[in-house]
Amino acid sequence: xxxxxxxxxxxxxxxxxxxxxxxxxxxxxxxxxxxxxxxxxxxxxxxxxxxxxxxxxxxxxxxxxxxxxxxxxxxxxxxxxxxxxxxxxxxxxxxxxxxxxxxxxxxxxxxxxxxxxxxxxxxxxxxxxxxxxxxxxxxxxxxxxxxxxxxxxxxxxxxxxxxxxxxxxxxxxxxxxxxxxxxxxxxxxxxxxxxxxxxxxxxxxxxxxxxxxxxxxxxxxxxxxxxxxxxxxxxxxxxxxxxxxxxxxxxxxxxxxxxxxxxxxxxxxxxxxxxxxxx
Numbered sequence: 001x002x003x004x005x006x007x008x009x010x011x012x013x014x015x016x017x018x019x020x021x022x023x024x025x026x027x028x029x030x031x032x033x034x035x036x037x038x039x040x041x042x043x044x045x046x047x048x049x050x051x052x053x054x055x056x057x058x059x060x061x062x063x064x065x066x067x068x069x070x071x072x073x074x075x076x077x078x079x080x081x082x083x084x085x086x087x088x089x090x091x092x093x094x095x096x097x098x099x100x101x102x103x104x105x106x107x108x109x110x111x112x113x114x115x116x117x118x119x120x121x122x123x124x125x126x127x128x129x130x131x132x133x134x135x136x137x138x139x140x141x142x143x144x145x146x147x148x149x150x151x152x153x154x155x156x157x158x159x160x161x162x163x164x165x166x167x168x169x170x171x172x173x174x175x176x177x178x179x180x181x182x183x184x185x186x187x188x189x190x191x192x193x194x195x196x197x198x199x200x201x202x203x204x205x206x207x208x209x210x211x212x213x214x215x216x217x218x219x220x221x222x223x224x225x226x227x228x229x230x231x232x233x234x235x236x237x238x239x240x241x242x243x244x245x246x247x248x249x250x251x252x253x254x255x256x257x258x259x260x261x262x263x264x265x266x267x268x269x270x271x272x273x274x275x276x277x278x279x
Contacts, residue, residue: 001033003169005059005066006158008040009051012219013058015277016173016203016211019237019269023200024171025064025252026243026259034067036165042073042152058220061230063252071165073157080152083160083190084145087136088128092189093145095126096133117141139185155182163192174199174267175210201241203269211274218277236276240269 005021007013013021028035037059041047059066087093098120119135119142126132135142145156162170177199187194203211211218223233231249239247243258 001028001031001168002036002166003028003033003171004036004038004162004165004167005064006038006040006161006172007055008043008046009048009055010043010046011051011213012054012221014203014211014213014219015223015233015237015274016269018058018062018064018220018233019203019241020171020173020200021059021064022062022234022237022252022255023198023241023259023262024169026255026262027169027171027198029252029256030259031169033169036068036071036167037066038071038073038161038165040073040154040158042154042157044149044151047074054221061224062220062234063230071161073152073161076157076161076164077150077152079164080146080157080160083156084134087145087189090189092137093128093134094122094137094142095124095128095130096121096135096142097124097126098133138189139182143182155179156186159183159186159190159192162195163187163190166193167195168193170195170197171200172197174202198264201266201269203240203274204271205274206271208271223277240273242266 003024005024007017007021025035037056039052039055041052056070084093098117103117121132122137122142128134131148133144133148134146135144143155144153146152180197184194186192205211205214205218220233224230229249231251234252234255235244235247235249238244238250238255238258241262243255243262244250
């Protein structure tokens with residue numbers, strides 16, 4: 001049994017990220033499996049080395065230790081290319097020359113959804129080796145596999161790495177649930193195994209929206225600077241996830257047995273439940 005925590009290094013880890021990491025860690029430790037850390041740094045525009053270091057430091061501080069070596073998606077391009085070539089041989093890929101601006105203008109003119117790209121280039125026969133975006137034919141809105149700048153798409157790369165690492169259990173934020181159908185389609189096309197997927201609740205800020213940098217100093221590093229100890233942060237998370245009856249400081253190890261009764265029906269950690277973060 002293998003699980004993974006796969007953050008994107010586009011910012012410091014915050015309390016919501018830590019909550020998902022804790023649930024993933026507890027799930028695997030409860031069944032005696034292994035948990036892996038994967039850094040999803042495939043987007044060169046958003047991924048920063050300093051955030052990679054920050055994530056690693058915070059996980060270690062919180063006691064959420066992983067098994068094996070860290071897997072960096074930025075070093076996995078050859079594996080993604082092999083999977084892409086397989087789909088090309090199945091005649092499932094086409095090249096697209098449309099810019100983001102052109103696509104937006106088309107959608108606006110048709111009053112269409114932001115995710116309803118119409119396949120303008122589907123039958124143009126553009127070279128797959130050219131400076132174009134590569135898209136999938138066999139799915140509505142023709143999702144991207146590789147951008148024109150050679151950056152790989154999240155939904156494609158994460159499926160390949162889950163198979164590579166033999167991931168059997170996935171815990172991710174509820175906001176990623178919409179990715180599941182497309183990722184399952186990729187697994188089917190590539191003849192991959194399907195892991196069990198669970199969704200961690202979304203943590204909300206004072207404005208009742210998903211917690212983010214706009215809510216101020218809510219990163220793990222911010223909390224540590226304010227005087228929170230790693231165990232007190234774990235204690236708060238455990239209480240809000242109903243893994244503990246109180247917010248007393250504790251280590252992840254102390255919660256392993258509690259995980260057996262965790263209720264995955266919890267969808268949100270409300271703003272009222274996290275007010276202490278801003279006090």
